Structure formats: C-alpha cells, structure tokens
Amino acid sequence: MAGGASVALSMSLAGCLGGTDDSQWETDDSLAVASATQYSAPGCDCCEVYASYLEEHLETDLDVTVPDDIAAVKREFGVPAQLGSCHTLELDGYVVEGHVPVEAIALLFDDEPSIDGIALPEMPSGSPGMPGEQSEPFTIYAIDDGEYEVFTEL
Template sequence: MHHATHATQSSATPRRLRRGIAALLLALNAAGALAQAALPTVEVFKSPYCGCCTDWVKHMQAAGFTVKVHNVDDTQAARAAAGMPDSLASCHTAKVGGYAIEGHVPAQDIRRLLAEKPKAVGLAVPGMPQGAPGMEVPKPQPYDTLLVSREGGREKVSVFARH
C-alpha cells in the first residue's frame, strides 16, 4: 500500500513540474517576442560574394534582429550614403534605428547604442578583425568598436567597447 501512495505522489509531482515548465516557457517566449518586436530592422549593404558578411547577418538574426540584406556591387557608395567615413571601412555597411553600422560590430554593442541613443553617426569595427562576429577564429584578436560622431563638421571617433 505504501508503495502505491508513493507512485501516485511521484507521478503528480512531475506533472505539476511539467505544467510549470510549460508556463515558464510560454512566458519567456512571449517576452522574447516583445523584445524582438521592439528592435528595429537592420538593413545590410554587402557584396553578394562575401561569406563573412553573411555570417554577421546570421549573428544579428541569432541576437533577435530582423535583417534585410541588399547585395550591392559598390559597398563604398553604401558606406558614403550612410555617412560613415572611408577611413573606418570594412566589408559591409548597415543601417539600424537611424545609425550607420560599419563592419563586424557585435549585436550587444548595437543593442547598447539603440538603448543609449547617443548623438552619433553610428558604430564601426574597421577592417576585418579575427574573432569579431562573422569572423570567428580559435584565437581571436582584441579589437574595439568605435563610436563615430560629428562635431563642427569634423568626424570624432571614440572607443565605444573593447573586445
């Protein structure tokens, strides 16, 4: 008799636990959908032949951003149109929330930019540093995400984040 009571209790506990987990997952999914809805779409201008740009797009999508890709022949024209100087060039340019994003900028830096809303042109990771999102390697090199702004018609560049 004692054994049967134990079996009833143990089967009820996992059922309650499963219901609790299901409710928690639904709540997390709803919170995730709300957070994703709040993020503006990222428009990326890249060469149709660039694999690391495609990997950066996947990084942004994994971070919850909706990404619209424009394959272009002239990434320099896209960079100029976004207001990003050629001196900070990388292999792709993006626009999000009124900001220009140049190169392999981590999604967390873009989220911070969108949250803090500084008066700026945007963020840049010049070149193609090994270890940046889309450029993953076993031994990443340190790199900086730069905040690009304009003061009196001149570009001002400062370190936004170190990686």
C-alpha cells in the same frame, strides 16, 4: 573606394574564407529595432555569416542587399574610410559598420547617444562572422559627422 582601399578590402575579404566559431559571442541580448538592413559586399561569405549571427538577436527581419557599389553606401552613411569593413548596417537610423558584436549594438541602443553610429574597422579575427580567435580587445568607434572616437572596447 580609392585604389588602395579596394585592394585592402579585397585582401580582407580573402580572410573571411573558412569556418567561424561565434560561440564566444553567444548572448541573450536582443535588439528591439523596427528596421534592419545589411548592405553586403559582393561575393563576401563572412557577410552572410554575420547576417545569420545578427538575425539570431533581432526582433525583426533583416533585409540583406548586395549593392553594386558598397563604397557608395559607406559614403552615404558617413563611414570614414579608416573605419571601413565588408558590410554596413542600418538599424533604426543608426549605422553599424563591420563585424560589431551584438553587445556593442545593444549598448548603442541602451544609451541612445546623439551620433551617426558605430564601427569595428576591418575584419578582425574572432569577431562575429570571422574565423580565428580574438587576440586583443576590439575597439568599437562612435561615428558622428565623419569624425570618430572610441565608443567601447570588448
């Protein structure tokens, strides 16, 4: 991660301290995936909170790992630096970057587009696992071959 990007990530991680209220993201959506791995940033409490949120909606176990170099994981999965967040998921071959609500992940699996995955950049207040309230719609981006465009808004 470039110096500016790691400073931004460090500052963002500081924002995940404190309680969260994921009640606005309660849903009956269930994700029927065969494999689910979350790569979490070291020492990030909101990654743990997001993992708990996601586990409630998975029909399989979530494997959580804390790599030494989270930036290398993001590069491996082709996540553009502009879309980075604190954790990266791999769900049945799709990459899911950040605090993406289950509704957007369900849409990804319902539509099965020919893309690498989706991302909710940074760590917006009120997103699953993050404290605060949602102040504007979340723009979820489709990622494909290092390029990105709007996938959906929630």
